[in-house]
Amino acid sequence: MRAYVLVTAGAIGLAAAIIGAAAIPHRMAAAPSWEEPVPSPAPVAMTTVPPKHQPQGPPTRLRVPRIGVDTPLVTLGLDKAGKLEAPKVYDKAGWFRGGPSPGDVGPAVLAGHVDSKAGPAVFYRLHELKVGDKIEVRRGKDTVTFTVTVVTKHPKDGxxxxxxxxxxxxxxxxxxxxxxxxxxxxxxxxxxxVVFAVTQPAQVIPKSAAG
Incomplete structure (x- = not known):
């Protein structure tokens, strides 16, 4: 069986550069194949504030201690049809480089396979996360720490x-x-x-402070 998730047998997609939700294909089949997005939505409620310390560089590593994830991040672009390309590996998560980086203002999306014909993949245990769990993303010399706020499951047509x-x-x-x-x-x-997480200014830790 294959499955994928930003970031298998089913997944999400993103639009380029400045993201409009209505331009985002959001599901991927194992083939993969894609379906059209839902109509343009209203903005979501404000939940976080920009950090005082701004991390630099692309995200390079993801750690999710509760589920044993510690993986390099690959970058994901768009294919010729303008849809999110599938990750080429199953044991690494991917970051859509056309959207925000983790730690920048906006919703950064990381996608990963749940399994493959060989067995469990990088996000096999993603559903086990709980509210309050920590997620760490490495960017340059900084680690951006997020806190899980909700873990959800949705039919692909919803x-x-x-x-x-x-x-x-x-x-x-x-x-x-x-x-x-x-x-x-x-x-x-x-x-x-889909796991949602937020960060606060104090949770962006420079390497010099983290040790």
Whole structure:
């Protein structure tokens, strides 16, 4: 079985540069194939504020202690059809480089496979996360720490586009993968698992302070 999740058998997609939620394909099948996004949503509520210390450089590593994830991050672009390209590996998560970086203002999206024909993949245990769990993203000399606020599961025809891709006043993070029942006829999972997390200024830790 394959599955994927920003970031398998089913997943999400993003638009380029300045993201408009209505331009974001958000699901990926194992083939992969893509479906159209839902209509343009309203902005989500403000939940965070920009950090005083601004991390620099692209995200390079993801750590999620509760579920044993410690992986380099690959970058994901758009294919010729303007849709998010599938990660080429199953044991690494991917960051969509056309959207915000983790620690920058806006919803940064990281996507990863849930499994493959060989077995569990990088986000196999994503659904086990709990409110209050920590997620760390490495950027240059800094570590940006996020706190999980909610873990959700949605049918693919009910993907929460507005909540995942809508503008935010501060740095936020979304981790996305597939979940639920595997549909063998479609070669795709029926649901998406989406983890929402936020950070506060004190949680952006320069390397000199972190040791």
């Amino acid at each position: 993907f929460p586009t507005a909540a995942v891709y809508g503008p935010t006043p501060g740095p936020e993070l979304r981790l996305v993968t597939c979940g639920g029942v595997f549909d063998r006829l479609r070669n795709s999972y029926r649901d998406n698992v």
